[in-house]
Amino acid sequence: MKKQLYIVLIAVFCILLLDQIMKIWVKTSFDIGGDGNTMPVFGSWFRLLYIENQGMAFGTTFGSSIWAKLGLSIFRVIAICAIAYYFVKQWRNGAKTEFLIAIGFVFSGATGNLIDSMFYDFIFDYDPCISFNHLEGSGVFSDCGQWGTIETRHTGFLMGNVVDMFQFTVEWPSWVPWYDKNGDNQIFPAIWNVADGAISVGVIMIILRQRKYFPKENKKTAAVQAASTEENTDKTEE
Known part of the structure; x- marks a missing residue:
């Protein structure tokens, strides 16, 4: 039991550490605007592109008012607490290590992005004239x-x-029906970070491996279905 906990805690710590190292490095090393905020990594299909977003994963926002941003951050805090509670509950119930790691991925990703919202305005100088900080409808003028x-x-x-800093630059081939000759044809245009990636990996693991993670529930469901089928069969025979 304790070994499971240590494994997950190490995974969470490593993800948080890598996430913050990447963000601080990009924020302090890349220039804003022009070619100074980009760096090719794997040829023409993957690059680092420094941007900042004011919302959730992949730039999702709730609006421009102070309450929208505050509500989003509070939602993050509540979600993180709920994930932590669920993790402890599953750990005490003897859940599989792989499932606990998946939960840990989601927890560390949500926490990593919350750290930015909590502390970066105090750690780094704020420039209201940078495009990342423009927000029409905020009521704050500079x-x-x-x-x-x-x-x-x-x-x-x-x-x-x-x-955020990671971007896949692979485009759809010209023969696909939805190819737009005059538009953006990137397969996955979103710009993301280590935290976003951890959340995505954790969620995908849970979706793809749910039968492995919840064997008792699956057996119970199968037993109920079998009993229902048998009952219907008996009624038909009568």
Whole structure:
């Protein structure tokens, strides 16, 4: 039991550490705008592209008001607490190590992105004139010199941006029916980070391996179905 816990804690720690190392490195090493915020990694199909988003995984947002951002961050906190509670419950019930690791992936990913929102506005200098920080409808205005007065995001605890950097640049081949000659044909255009990847891997593991993770529930369901089928058969014979 303790060995399981240590394995998951190590996995969570490693994911959080790698996530924060990548984000801090990208944020302090890449320039904003032009070619200074990109770096090819594997030829023409994968690259690092430094951006920041004000919402959830893959840039999803809830709106421009302070309550939208605060609500999103609070939702993250509640979700993380719920995941931690579920993990402890499953661990005490003797769940498989692989399932606990999958839960740990989701937990570490959600926590990694929450760390950005909680602390990055205090760790790094805030520039309201950077495009990442523009937010129309926020009601917060900043003087950006030659660009004039611009609406920018709210700042502070739980209000920070999330740093993203990974992007697949593979495009759909021209023979597919939905290929657009004048548009963006990237297969997966979203820009993501280690935390997003951990959440995705954890969820995919749970979906694909649910029969392995919940054998008792599956057997119980099968037994109920078998009993129901037998009952229907007996009624038919009568």
